[in-house]
Amino acid sequence: MSAANYHIGVISPEQFIAEHTFVYIIKGVMHIYDGSKNYMLKSGECGIARKNHFARYKKEKENGELEKVFVFFDEKFLRMFQEKHKTTALKFKSNETILRISKNNLMPNFIQSLLPYYDHGKINEAFADLKREELLIILLQTQPGLAGLFFDYGIPEKVNIEEFMNRNFKFNVSIERYAFMTGRSLSAFKRDFKITFKDTPNHWLVKKRLQEAHFLIEEKNKRPSEIYLELGFETLPHFSFAFKKQFGLTPTELACRKKKTCT
Template identity: 55%
Template sequence: MHVNAIKSCYIGPEISPEQFIAEHFFLYLGKGKIEGYDGHRKYILEEGQYCIVRKNHLARYNKQKNNGEFEKVVIILDEAFLKKYQQQHTVVHTKPLHKGAFILPGENKLIRPFIQSLMPYYEGGQQLNSTFADIKREELLMILLQHQPQIADVLFDFRLPDKLDLEAYMNRNYKFNVGVERFAYLTGRSLSAFKRDFAAIFGTTPHRWLQQKRLQEAYFLIEKKRCKPSDIYLELGFEDLSHFSYAFKKHFGETPSGLLTR
């Protein structure tokens, strides 16, 4: 069976729709294109390529179809599975990799045969046969670690996020659509400490600051870059166009479409 026979195969718990990555996952792209962004830089994933997306990071990824088709395989490398693997195998730690959310290890001749080996166990309905799921995940992990041992320092780091520079972090990541609790966790703070530090730095609440910051960016993109509201509201952290338009008009006194046609 051809690799592209799989439309969307998941192994392990499903990915949260939030832009917060709760568990590491492996992503193989069978057909189409993915553009990823993690607050630092953009990443491109083409057909036949794969990447690892790191937990405790913010990330956004937009998919582009090829002739109307988009096919991927996603394998979740959750903490419980990784701890079990570590108990059963020797894990060698080496020099850490970069700190971005997306790791693109480069060509590995064993990856495509591995993807093809999933086919006999694939039952449809988005899931691999559960009897073989952990066995195949172990096989994948061995392939990844043999090819790039430095990945061990990413996958087997079970520490909570360190306390970060709050002002720099928020100015870099305000466009991501996650709650205040997530921002607190990712900056190494309790929710109460996050709100206290936030008020001391920005002089307002996180919710008000996030909305104002996103709306100011939206105004700039519409007025100066002539971007369509429908093209930018998701990338600025708004969940739907109507909420974005309502908030924009309330803040600036005119609708986004009105500003665009001025």
């Protein structure tokens, strides 16, 4: 069986969680990295990926199969749900990017109930909001404290730009996204960035990623092909070109020099 991806909503190509996202692993394993912590969801496990966070995903097949369900809770839907059900919420305290959902009897049955409504991996639109509503009711019954997460419509608060960028420089997202995540307008972000790093965001990001790449190749014996995506470079040729421009040799040349295999 080929990998299946059942989802309600659109998966962003960016490594940025734009909306609260329910993730259920039917078969396989999903590894998630948020810049400081690794998470793992296995077959039969599920969780909530919190909006306004960075995350990078790695998937493993189980016996050649990978099936997962994504359900996205956008703000418009959540406001409609809250109004309909008169749901109140206390402040949500956890800072975790991935919130595990406790195992219960309702969830596997719900996942099975979803599958007949899918056509080529996409749920029939007529049923999408009904199934989302059913899922949200199950989640809130299972873990009532999640109301404080789902029904908080605030934007990210202003954070320390130096700490944030040093933790998240590997994520390949736009400067506008970085600005939003640090609680700043684009102009304020560029101004504060210049004050903090004495550099522009784009130039600093490339330099920082290349320095990390050099360290990983020389000190950790990593292969260029296995690190360029993790460091925010879209293609290996682009990574190699930027690396040579910065250090005077390609990543492959540094790797073989380290191992003394250059010809």
